[in-house]
Amino acid sequence: MNRKEIALEVASILVKHLVPPPSEEVIEKIAAELILLVEKAGELEKPASRLxxxxxxxxxxxxxxxxxxxxxxxxxxxxxxxxxxxxxxxxxxxxxxxxxxxxxxxxxxxxxxxxxxxxxxxxxxxxxxxxxxxxxxx
Amino acid sequence: MSYTRREILEVIRMSETEHFDVRTVTIGISLLDCSDPNPKICAQKIYSKISKYAHSLPEIVNEVADDLGIRVANKRIALTPLSLVATNPQPESYLEIAKEIDRCASDMGFDYVGGFSALVEAGFTAQETALIESIPSVLSQTIRVCSSINAGTTKLGLNFDAIAKVAKIIKDTAYLTRDKGSIGCAKFVVFANAVENNPFIAGAFHGVGNPEVLINVGLSGPGVVLDAIKRAGNCSIRELSEVIKRASYKVTRVGEIVGREVARRINVPFGIVDISLAPTPELGDSVGEVLMAMGIDTPGGTGTTAALALLTDAVKKGGVMATSAVGGLSGAFIPVSEDSAMIKAAASGDLSLEKLEAMTAVCSVGLDMVAIPGDTPYEIIAGFIADELSIGIINNKTTAVRVIPAYGKKAGEIVSFGGLLGDAPVQEIRTISPGRFISRGGQFPPPIISLRN
The missing domain is CATH 3.30.70.260 (ACT domain)
Known part of the structure; x- marks a missing residue:
């Protein structure tokens, strides 16, 4: 599972437990923010290739x-x-x-x-x- | 290619043929929390404080040097001026503490520690009096401890009582270390306008305005400037200045990279790069040779002061762009015994002490590593110091004296210290006595330029 998939999975878990279920617009926003967050974290993890x-x-x-x-x-x-x-x-x-x-x-x-x-x-x-x-x- | 051939070969040339190295990575450590009325406990506190921050420095510096492919000649420690670390104000207390610091430096593999210092530009505390009295025994009974006194500032004036004391201390130290060419005096310097972040020995100390701990870097680099001047050939003075600026930029850049990387790995803030051109006795690594390449036949001739002024100014201008913080002394050092061309000029008599004094008005420090006859009376040494420090307080710059009245030696003889300290020709000093002036004592009031507010 890559980072983007994890972000989407986290978003779906959140949505599953939210009662009443949020609008599609809100779901999209949550997913987008999570993706942005994990991508940023990924960049920090990546060892900078030092030539x-x-x-x-x-x-x-x-x-x-x-x-x-x-x-x-x-x-x-x-x-x-x-x-x-x-x-x-x-x-x-x-x-x-x-x-x-x-x-x-x-x-x-x-x-x-x-x-x-x-x-x-x-x-x-x-x-x-x-x-x-x-x-x-x- | 991501780098041009010129860029790559230039780095190789700097380290392989131009003697370039980073002269010192100095860790400044505050001892302000080490006070104790019992000198034994005070010394223990100091030992553990130093080892806490400095024990891993030598290894980390070597790793960084290896990674970057550049030499770092020395690792050193600068401490809070010890007279500010209160203990029982007796000379014996300070001797005990100095011995513990010496042992600590030796245990951790440092060659010198600066900070056995007192700031007495306007008078003495009991601690300062005790510390100053202990200096000759400290310098003769320890190997790595370096001492400095600040005897004047532009803001507060010049303490003539301190100058007289210092002159006597220098004589005593010369006598106590007479077996080794009076080498104790090479570990002592008296300043006007001492700087609080100087990484160079013997004057390094960790000023009270600094944080708990700090990494400062001092450069070397006369070889790089020398080669650049030689390659430039017969150019105008303005072009000469540009050539020096460019060389200084590169040298400073290396210092900046080394300092930042060491500070990052040891997790300590990075302070400053001192962009002084510091010579070594090695051929081709000499500020005197730079002056000769600029067009003066021998350092000491007319034109020397102007050449040195141009050099110092261009070094500063080139260096400031290469680092986020320039500090320390930053200019060009002219220590006689540590510079092959200066040694030669002093030995032949071409470079007199008077000319040297004039040169210090435009260089970064002062009368550095000059040997004078061992039988010079203390009043004359005091006059010599007073002259030099006056240049500093009136011109709002740092000046200093590190003089060796070589015990048992006469003018014309040579004192050998070995290593970086080199060989000092014993130079003739005027024997006209300033005794009546010096013995007046008291304070030279702050000069008019101190009133800036």
């Missing part, structure tokens, strides 16, 4: 994109966006990821990525998106 940014900087070599997307895939982390560029001769890959459904917590994910970074001989940084979002925007 993170994983940045890889170092010498470019084959398999580098694969290496890190593999770690992310293994841990059920969704890549929302990916971009790469060359900065001062260095390869830089930036991935916006959604760790909401990650199998491991954020700190462990960071260590896994850093470990992989050591093997691939590149620097890896993982952080929530807050600073990227707030630093340049008023």
């Amino acid at each position: 993170a940014v994983c940045t890889v900087i170092g010498r470019n070599h084959s398999g580098i994109v694969h290496a890190f997307s593999e770690v992310l895939a293994e841990n059920n982390v969704d890549i929302v966006d990916i971009n790469q560029t060359i900065v001062h001769g260095n390869f830089a890959m930036m991935m916006v990821i959604d760790p909401t459904n990650s199998k491991v917590d954020f700190q462990s994910l960071k260590s896994l990525l850093k470990e992989r970074g050591q093997r691939e001989n590149v620097g890896v940084f993982l952080q929530y998106e807050d600073l990227m979002r707030e630093l340049n925007r008023i």
Whole structure:
């Protein structure tokens, strides 16, 4: 049963016990208000999906994109966006990821990525998106 | 892409190559309910009050720092000025309390606690007299306790009796900590117009106007400003100001985010971001280097005061837009021993104490971490303090003195403190005596600008 159905059910229970039965107009109003209420509550319950940014900087070599997307895939982390560029001769890959459904917590994910970074001989940084979002925007 | 490459790489660059960190997350705690005539019980009350609010702070700060990918260098505690926490007014009482606070800070993993303080701008209570007398033993027998005295305000004037006392305390502390380069003096500062929400040590205390408990944040950031100036190249003064403003905005923004998040997780109100540029002895994290990048060959040369004025002003202008509340000292710190370029300039003699004093008229604090010869008479130290605090009360700004008369050292030698406190070259101080002026004692009346109503 979804939230809207629950709201309608609650409204019907109310109506059942009200004597004399209210007019159809009143029933509709009760149902509408209840729906509004549960929808609002639902929004508050929903965990805000907090994105993170994983940045890889170092010498470019084959398999580098694969290496890190593999770690992310293994841990059920969704890549929302990916971009790469060359900065001062260095390869830089930036991935916006959604760790909401990650199998491991954020700190462990960071260590896994850093470990992989050591093997691939590149620097890896993982952080929530807050600073990227707030630093340049008023 | 939801963020541009520039936005992402900028954050990485700030923390990785520009030495940026949040210098301190400071929790202010009111001790006004900890009074007790028995100092032992008073100390116990203080211990439990501090641990109640502060015990989880270090861990939470580390979590937030990790999540955001930014370093937070220190976690600190600011307490209600202890002279307001009434107990048996004997120096021994305050020493006992200070030792308990030191133990508490060590148990919970804080490096410094501020608030062993007295506000005596217009005179002394019995508590304040006792606390002040205890300062040299406190600073020599504790590690983490920092002390401050407010000896003047624009509203009430300048307490010359306090200045004379403070000068003697500084000498005594230098002697008692002579084995460690007179380091006790690095934990003591005398203020005019002390602020009640300063998160920085040694002058932090939790003013009585504040709520029960509060989180304040102090920034670092000279490296970020330095890099921005270098990248801007040869631009006009107005453009220079804009470049600094933009860099300051970004640095402050980080402080705001860190402070809010820590406050939310610990469930304590968020106070202010202190947007001061605080240097460290590390290369590239120096306010002196910023002045050099602005175009002064060595800090201390003519033009230094103007450059510092421009810097301080632009830092403030950039910072205010980035946070809901700017507070504390907010400007640019120029602690000599904690800033590589300033150390060099002071050691070579290019940066004299007189020039430093002039610079403090436009920077945020004052004569900070300056070492002078150990045999300097107390009257001269008192004169030195009186000059600096006068700048503060007349210009309606905070000024302060943290001076180390390094015991047994002569001008030209170096005192090493290690860590963030760095190395201080012992600087020459004028030996003309202000003794007859200082010994008059009494109160410098409030200046005319205090009459604002």
